[in-house]
């Protein structure tokens with residue numbers, strides 16, 4: 001209507017506009033009208049909308065809304081189809097991958113394993129005897145990583161639909177599990193591809209997701225966080241073992257596991273590479289880089305705005321299992337033997353669980369190993385499980401191949417119950433093909449609708465002048481930010497914590513440790529009163545398969561000290577399990593790539609980048625090729641800060657390396673700028689008194705060795721500053737932070753240059769080594785290693801340098817008193833108790849719960865003769881300060897050790913003597929004034 005009127009008046013309008021009434025003949029007007037009518041509809045609408053842009057805007061918005069709801073409906077349909085498809089395929093799907101024969105393989109006369117077709121394997125047992133196995137899919141030796149991943153991809157889709165999932169690689173050692181999971185730079189494996197698919201699908205989705213990354217390994221029955229480096233030397237502090245907790249609903253939580261929010265594929269990949277470096281690997285007869293542990297990657301997903309998802313919070317485990325091995329064949333001994341046994345034990349426990357599930361037993365023996373405990377909620381009916389069984393084509397591996405194939409067959413039967421007949425199988429295949437076809441159609445429709453929405457958004461952009469597209473795009477991409485933003489708006493403590501996934505929420509213990517007394521509707525944390533279990537049990541108890549124990553199959557808890565003993569250096573050549581920091585300490589946190597903070601980009605460009613990044617994925621090359629590496633720590637720090645600001649949770653975070661010498665001045669000036677940051681040592685004054693009472697006068701000798709760990713409490717956390725990350729920093733820097741009620745504790749780890757008296761350490765017995773060290777930061781002018789002790793042969797000594805260059809000794813009695821493990825203070829872990837005990841050696845400042853600042857005066861023994869001047873030179877220090885929820889901005893506080901003045905030589909000794917005499921004289925004079933006799937004065941001088 002409007003347009004017709006417009007055309008009728010067009011002549012007049014043009015006359016008026018041009019002022020050429022005479023030349024605008026009716027014919028001319030008609031031809032103009034014709035032209036306008038023939039214009040494309042889009043153009044016409046725009047012109048019309050220019051008259052009534054508000055109406056047009058609302059019309060376009062309606063269209064967008066309609067298309068969006070259509071796309072949502074299609075998503076729901078696709079999800080249903082996918083579930084039906086996966087149900088037909090089975091909740092537990094088993095694939096078999098046959099390793100290719102490589103150069104140098106001694107594969108014998110016959111090839112015992114032959115892939116008959118895409119789902120059958122024939123095993124030639126003897127000339128006339130063979131056995132057939134069938135699987136969901138069999139990958140021939142020549143199969144590519146692409147082919148393998150094509151089978152994995154549907155599971156990734158269901159993960160975004162809220163299902164728990166578990167993908168694990170099983171098989172004999174050296175059959176290609178790590179190759180399948182991790183891949184090579186030129187052929188990335190399941191893990192990097194899964195990350196890529198996950199983030200791509202999350203980006204395409206209309207929902208917002210919160211995605212976190214964690215990585216751990218189960219080494220010798222202990223859970224170790226792979227985002228926290230392992231000790232590389234026997235004297236190094238061990239990172240705490242993780243404990244598994246089960247919530248009332250059966251969900252699994254791993255206490256203290258580092259969980260880092262990831263916004264895109266690149267971030268996840270960086271963390272994965274970081275974790276891979278800390279995996280325990282060693283050379284064995286079967287494999288030059290054999291994995292000596294089970295490596296587990298957890299991606300946890302939370303989505304609040306999608307009620308149609310199976311769960312609000314779910315997770316996927318990607319597991320590279322340790323290789324099963326026959327001890328006799330591998331000829332492993334010593335530590336390799338123990339590792340092999342531990343792997344075999346947990347694999348056998350996994351087999352038992354699968355067996356129990358298969359036979360639908362009432363009791364499933366999940367508790368028999370850490371592996372099955374961790375995977376408990378990801379194995380079974382309501383989860384999607386993929387098992388990639390790897391077999392060797394070699395004749396000599398026939399026994400292991402049979403075992404692996406039998407294991408896989410048992411696993412496969414969980415879903416099927418009984419073997420399907422060929423007819424049923426065919427019907428299923430047809431049904432699956434139909435479902436797949438429908439899914440593809442739906443995906444095409446979704447793509448089409450998405451492009452329509454983009455067009456409409458562009459038009460809206462033209463009309464309103466606003467950048468609608470990027471707003472929408474941001475909305476779609478904000479799968480990380482939105483939940484956090486929501487949390488920030490809400491109650492700082494209660495709301496966010498209740499929204500976190502079960503397995504991410506701090507437990508009562510960790511809340512106690514952190515001092516963040518989250519009050520959630522689900523779990524009321526008592527402020528005081530008895531707890532079910534003291535947290536120290538969690539923090540410090542570890543499990544090892546106990547050697548030579550009659551009940552060898554079980555795993556038993558042993559003390560932290562035993563843990564250290566297990567890492568001693570007595571194994572000699574055998575002790576070659578490789579942690580990456582052995583090879584290149586500095587490399588641990590230097591990570592590739594510049595675009596860490598960017599938004600996800602188009603899949604094409606992402607793919608291009610991925611290829612580039614994946615080229616560096618190889619563990620060995622990555623260690624040496626770190627020229628391009630930039631600093632991931634800053635990013636990690638930002639992640640930490642972000643989470644902390646939201647007040648979401650308490651978690652352990654990674655520490656920060658400090659710059660090398662050349663950055664000293666820079667850093668010092670920055671430290672001075674840090675405002676009012678004070679660090680107090682953390683210990684209980686009551687214990688202090690008790691220890692002092694026990695103290696005997698007999699000093700013992702000790703030495704500082706290795707990289708000490710410091711635990712300090714801070715009342716203001718530090719900021720992570722960009723220039724603290726230097727490429728040539730050679731620090732080992734992982735810190736573990738814990739918190740207790742009202743007090744923050746941070747462990748920092750320093751590199752100590754012990755080159756000057758390196759050979760002295762060789763006299764120490766390594767097996768009984770214990771070491772503790774405290775950093776006391778009273779003001780920003782100095783930051784010191786306070787103390788460190790080494791225990792061995794009951795001849796113990798301690799030497800440490802303070803800012804005033806004094807050395808203190810440790811008494812034997814201190815070590816005796818350190819055995820008082822029973823003295824646990826609420827909320828403090830055992831290690832902290834040890835610290836507390838040792839801390840009595842120094843004058844410390846601490847803050848009690850009420851925030852009151854107090855000082856302790858300790859009786860410190862001095863001995864000039866035992867000074868080892870110049871023995872230690874603290875090369876770098878770092879500290880990480882976390883989870884200070886009230887703190888808006890984290891402030892950096894890095895204190896560099898001051899250059900120690902020259903403290904050797906005759907001049908120095910003379911100077912000291914004179915100082916002592918002078919001080920005594922003054923003191924004596926003081927007493928003299930008080931009425932003391934001359935004799936007293938002389939005795940003082942002597």
Ligand SMILES: Nc1ncnc2c1ncn2[C@@H]1O[C@H](COP(=O)(O)OP(=O)(O)OP(=O)(O)O)[C@@H](O)[C@H]1O
Nearest residue numbers: 099100173174175176177178179287290291322323
């Ligand atoms: N499909 C494959 N194509 C090419 N090379 C392969 C393949 N599978 C394995 N390899 C090679 O075989 C060697 C051993 O593989 P890998 O380390 O992945 O074994 P593994 O099963 O993880 O062993 P372990 O359990 O001892 O860690 C590697 O050099 C790997 O590159």
